[in-house]
Amino acid sequence: MSADYRIESSQPLRSRFLPAAASEQYLVKDRALAVALAAKSFNRADGEEIRVVHVPTGEVVYRKAPFIRMDAASEEP
Numbered sequence: 001m002s003a004d005y006r007i008e009s010s011q012p013l014r015s016r017f018l019p020a021a022a023s024e025q026y027l028v029k030d031r032a033l034a035v036a037l038a039a040k041s042f043n044r045a046d047g048e049e050i051r052v053v054h055v056p057t058g059e060v061v062y063r064k065a066p067f068i069r070m071d072a073a074s075e076e077p
Contacts, residue, residue, distance in 0.1 A: 003027030005034035006055055007041070011048045015041040027055075035062045 005028045007013065012022035017037055019026075028034040034052045039062070041050055052062035 003029055004055055005029070005031055005061070006053045007034055007038045007050065008053060009041075009048055009050045013041045013050065017041075031061065038062055038064055 006025055007028060008025040010024065012024055013026070014022050015037065017040055026037070028037065031052075031054075038050050038052045041064075049066050050064040051060050053059065054061050
């Protein structure tokens with residue numbers, strides 16, 4: 001099977017829809033499935049984004065921005 005899309009992150013991804021063993025990338029044949037899996041996934045470290053890359057061209061077709069926590073000290077009154 002040829003995988004046309006790669007879900008990637010610099011930290012292991014976790015999702016109830018991905019295999020139990022956390023990995024930093026998963027290969028998927030279908031674009032819609034790859035984007036849906038990436039959207040439902042999260043990683044352990046704050047500040048890490050998740051991307052879906054079209055393998056043949058290297059084009060990033062989906063990017064999930066990192067979650068940034070606002071702590072009480074940085075919030076404006």
